[in-house]
Amino acid sequence: MGNWERLVWNQRDVLIQGLLVTIEICAIAFAAAIVMGLGLALIRLYVRPLRWIAGFWIEYCRATPIFVQLMWVNYVWPELIGWPTSFYTAGWVALALQSSGYLAETFRAGIENVGRGQREAAAAVGMSPVLAFRRVVMPQVLLAIAPAIVTQFTVIVKSSTLVSVITVQDLMFQSQRLVNVWYEPIEILTATAGIYILFIFTVSAIGKALADRLRLRYGIGN
Amino acid sequence: MSDTPAVEVVDLHKRFGELEVLRGVSTRVDRGEVVSIIGASGSGKSTLLRCINYLEQPTSGEVRIEGEPVGFERRADGSTRRRSAREIARFRRELGMVFQQFNLWPHMTVLGNVIEAPIRVRGLSRRAALELGRACLDRVQLAEKANEYPARLSGGQQQRVAIARALAMQPKVMLFDEATSALDPELTGEVLEVMRGLATDGTTMIVVTHEMAFAREVSDRAIFLHNGLVEEEGAPAQVFGDPKSERCRQFLAKLLH
Numbered sequence: 001m002g003n004w005e006r007l008v009w010n011q012r013d014v015l016i017q018g019l020l021v022t023i024e025i026c027a028i029a030f031a032a033a034i035v036m037g038l039g040l041a042l043i044r045l046y047v048r049p050l051r052w053i054a055g056f057w058i059e060y061c062r063a064t065p066i067f068v069q070l071m072w073v074n075y076v077w078p079e080l081i082g083w084p085t086s087f088y089t090a091g092w093v094a095l096a097l098q099s100s101g102y103l104a105e106t107f108r109a110g111i112e113n114v115g116r117g118q119r120e121a122a123a124a125v126g127m128s129p130v131l132a133f134r135r136v137v138m139p140q141v142l143l144a145i146a147p148a149i150v151t152q153f154t155v156i157v158k159s160s161t162l163v164s165v166i167t168v169q170d171l172m173f174q175s176q177r178l179v180n181v182w183y184e185p186i187e188i189l190t191a192t193a194g195i196y197i198l199f200i201f202t203v204s205a206i207g208k209a210l211a212d213r214l215r216l217r218y219g220i221g222n
Numbered sequence: 223m224s225d226t227p228a229v230e231v232v233d234l235h236k237r238f239g240e241l242e243v244l245r246g247v248s249t250r251v252d253r254g255e256v257v258s259i260i261g262a263s264g265s266g267k268s269t270l271l272r273c274i275n276y277l278e279q280p281t282s283g284e285v286r287i288e289g290e291p292v293g294f295e296r297r298a299d300g301s302t303r304r305r306s307a308r309e310i311a312r313f314r315r316e317l318g319m320v321f322q323q324f325n326l327w328p329h330m331t332v333l334g335n336v337i338e339a340p341i342r343v344r345g346l347s348r349r350a351a352l353e354l355g356r357a358c359l360d361r362v363q364l365a366e367k368a369n370e371y372p373a374r375l376s377g378g379q380q381q382r383v384a385i386a387r388a389l390a391m392q393p394k395v396m397l398f399d400e401a402t403s404a405l406d407p408e409l410t411g412e413v414l415e416v417m418r419g420l421a422t423d424g425t426t427m428i429v430v431t432h433e434m435a436f437a438r439e440v441s442d443r444a445i446f447l448h449n450g451l452v453e454e455e456g457a458p459a460q461v462f463g464d465p466k467s468e469r470c471r472q473f474l475a476k477l478l479h
Contacts, residue, residue: 120277121325121384125339125391126315128308135342139329218329219373 007184008191018174026156029095037103061101066159070094074166091163095156106148110141150207154200226289228253228395228426234283236269243269245450256427258437261447267430271399275317276310287313318388322400324380326372332383333368336390358386362416378409398429438462446470
């Protein structure tokens with residue numbers, strides 16, 4: 001147990017620091033992915049002239065490996081458009097890009113699954129399409145796709161370990177640094193895996209509990 | 223102006239691709255009048271109702287609400303201009319619609335369903351809307367369900383909430399699109415009872431229905447549609463008791479036996 005204390009417990013500040021960076025970059029990437037995903041879904045569904053661009057974008061995001069995307073955003077974008085200017089930004093942008101593709105398809109399916117009658121009822125009382133979307137369609141979409149959104153967040157968390165490659169000092173980065181200092185991978189990497197498991201499990205459990213509570217309240221779904 | 227009809231339909235045509243569902247329907251509904259529209263499946267009766275509030279855009283012809291054409295504006299010089307979606311939405315406020323499938327919003331409480339449009343569309347204060355909403359729920363005898371979610375109600379109760387939701391916009395005309403067709407037989411009575419009450423109170427109503435006994439008893443006038451045309455129109459006693467049209471006679475005979 002001496003090793004655990006020396007290598008993990010005594011290094012907890014470094015690991016926690018890394019975890020905070022992980023949480024932060026994942027939260028930013030997730031928020032950006034939601035906004036982009038919803039935007040892409042809306043364009044694909046409702047903006048006919050731009051539909052093919054959104055479709056291409058979604059397919060591109062989903063079909064490229066996250067590692068390639070990370071390298072691409074980090075090394076190619078600055079050459080092409082002068083942005084992003086930091087590794088940190090490149091990290092969350094790449095994470096957001098990939099998830100936006102998946103979330104766009106999730107949103108699209110969710111929106112298409114809200115029955116036509118729901119919108120007609122809104123139109124019949126004089127709501128504009130925008131108001132109907134905001135008040136009638138979107139809450140039902142969020143309720144239906146909440147589990148898929150939570151799952152996507154856990155995917156971001158797992159993918160986020162790759163940003164350590166471009167020197168973003170997340171949990172994985174700090175963990176590897178400790179390994180390189182002490183040459184003792186067993187305890188440090190095991191503890192790192194444990195922290196990721198705990199984090200993802202906690203997020204999933206909270207997400208599921210919230211979704212279940214809402215469904216129970218509305219008496220819909222399971 | 224008092225003889226301007228509440229709803230007037232002039233030579234209305236509706237085509238879905240090759241299929242012409244309405245082939246030139248004209249009729250008028252006066253204020254306070256209850257008009258039933260009957261006919262076989264596919265005769266165009268639901269489409270007619272949905273064209274009246276522009277959930278379906280008519281292919282040609284006119285719908286007028288209190289003399290004003292819904293789909294376009296007629297200028298002083300006689301030219302016309304198609305109305306925007308926003309303008310059409312304004313007309314829809316005047317037309318309460320009750321759907322066959324209720325279409326209540328599942329994520330809102332019963333009261334939430336009823337006060338949503340008064341607040342967001344008519345701009346009522348929350349307090350005023352709550353008062354109005356409770357009054358409307360009272361009218362359909364569901365005041366005690368105000369805080370339930372729709373999924374916890376029976377079909378008949380859901381449809382009564384849908385009626386309250388439409389009433390809360392204080393529309394000039396209520397449109398009923400087979401309001402009892404999706405209900406179990408034992409639940410149709412409570413909905414018809416509410417509709418009967420509205421008719422007695424002088425609500426202007428257009429009722430697409432398969433409930434012949436109800437149509438005969440409650441309506442001031444009945445319209446029999448066949449293949450997208452008005453085949454027979456008149457007082458219920460005449461349309462149901464002694465129809466001039468052979469098709470109407472056959473339609474009713476089939477239902478009664």
